Amino acid sequence: MSKYFSKKYASLTPYTPGEQPKDTEYVKLNTNESPFAPPPSVVEAARAEGARSQLYSDPECSALVEKAAEIFGVKKTQVLPTNGSDEILHFAFMAFCDKDTPVVFPDITYGFYSVFAKLHSIPYKTIPLKADFSVDYRDYLHANATVVIANPNAPTGLCLPVWQIEEIVKANPDNIVVIDEAYVDFGGESCVSLVQKYDNLLVTQTFSKSRSLAGARLGLGFACESLIADLNAIKYSTNPYNVNRMTAAAGRAALCENAYFTGNCKIVCENRQATATALKELGFEVLDSKTNFLFVRSDKIGGRELYEKLKERGVLVRNFTGERIKDFNRVTIGTAEQMEIFLRKTKEILEEKANENSGDRS
Numbered sequence: 001m002s003k004y005f006s007k008k009y010a011s012l013t014p015y016t017p018g019e020q021p022k023d024t025e026y027v028k029l030n031t032n033e034s035p036f037a038p039p040p041s042v043v044e045a046a047r048a049e050g051a052r053s054q055l056y057s058d059p060e061c062s063a064l065v066e067k068a069a070e071i072f073g074v075k076k077t078q079v080l081p082t083n084g085s086d087e088i089l090h091f092a093f094m095a096f097c098d099k100d101t102p103v104v105f106p107d108i109t110y111g112f113y114s115v116f117a118k119l120h121s122i123p124y125k126t127i128p129l130k131a132d133f134s135v136d137y138r139d140y141l142h143a144n145a146t147v148v149i150a151n152p153n154a155p156t157g158l159c160l161p162v163w164q165i166e167e168i169v170k171a172n173p174d175n176i177v178v179i180d181e182a183y184v185d186f187g188g189e190s191c192v193s194l195v196q197k198y199d200n201l202l203v204t205q206t207f208s209k210s211r212s213l214a215g216a217r218l219g220l221g222f223a224c225e226s227l228i229a230d231l232n233a234i235k236y237s238t239n240p241y242n243v244n245r246m247t248a249a250a251g252r253a254a255l256c257e258n259a260y261f262t263g264n265c266k267i268v269c270e271n272r273q274a275t276a277t278a279l280k281e282l283g284f285e286v287l288d289s290k291t292n293f294l295f296v297r298s299d300k301i302g303g304r305e306l307y308e309k310l311k312e313r314g315v316l317v318r319n320f321t322g323e324r325i326k327d328f329n330r331v332t333i334g335t336a337e338q339m340e341i342f343l344r345k346t347k348e349i350l351e352e353k354a355n356e357n358s359g360d361r362s
């Protein structure tokens with residue numbers, strides 16, 4: 001840290017993104033990207049706009065917003081595109097939390113929430129997940145704070161039904177409830193339609209997972225008009241051109257390719273089911289995922305050890321350090337071929353481990 005760095009950020013612990021290795025070609029199952037490339041129409045839309053990059057982008061992303069409003073069944077004034085959904089979440093922390101309005105979220109969830117809270121000196125409280133790693137919605141009724149819940153949650157993959165989200169929203173009329181639906185397209189229930197009914201709900205979604213655009217950085221926020229206006233006040237005070245021309249065009253084209261994306265989500269869900277079954281046969285505990293990843297642990301090998309041994313064999317998964325989850329790994333669901341390699345290597349590692357253990361005993 002240089003001597004010039006503002007004291008107010010001295011204790012910052014920045015978010016650590018998942019590894020994006022440049023040295024080796026891994027079977028990359030660590031950052032929940034889609035294994036499928038965007039379709040040609042999306043690539044072409046980005047390319048065509050790239051040729052006009054001498055001009056600023058449309059700060060309102062009008063064409064994208066119009067299509068998103070149509071697809072999601074909301075008004076154009078109820079949508080805000082951002083640079084990844086991280087940005088809309090960041091805007092929400094700035095807009096709806098401060099020292100008098102703290103924020104609550106589960107103890108095991110997306111790591112960026114606490115980073116945003118610390119960045120803006122917002123007091124925050126974490127609520128422990130239940131022993132089975134599920135969120136108990138009753139813990140968030142009358143929270144007296146801004147509520148942030150990833151639904152489905154990450155890294156657990158577990159999902160709350162919409163009626164429970166609605167109970168949380170109804171029980172917090174004087175506070176904002178943010179529902180982060182980054183993974184909703186893989187079997188969760190979206191609550192976007194509730195923004196028509198409640199003026200204290202913000203729902204965020206991303207194009208990074210189901211829509212194969214992680215590298216383009218595009219997220220959407222859905223809320224009533226006045227909340228979107230608040231979020232726009234933050235956007236126009238930080239980065240009015242937050243979504244670049246190529247990304248806005250790619251995002252619009254992606255929304256026109258719904259069949260491609262729903263088809264890909266179906267494949268991911270099938271591969272998830274097959275992988276979960278195979279892992280259970282190997283003795284793993286596998287949480288019931290409604291996302292494009294599985295959260296898994298085994299009594300036969302520690303989480304870190306499995307992660308390291310898979311990495312040595314060219315398969316990258318995500319291991320966590322938190323006390324309750326350090327024995328788990330989060331495994332992104334890729335193609336059937338990728339999952340087959342992952343399973344083969346896992347089996348090999350477990351066999352080796354079993355041999356080592358029997359050697360120790362003899």
Ligand code: PMP
Pocket residue numbers: 083084085086087110150153154180182205206207208214217218219
């Ligand atoms: N929410 C959750 C729960 C996530 O896991 C992620 C991705 N790591 C995001 C939001 C942010 O995704 P992006 O900024 O790529 O839209």
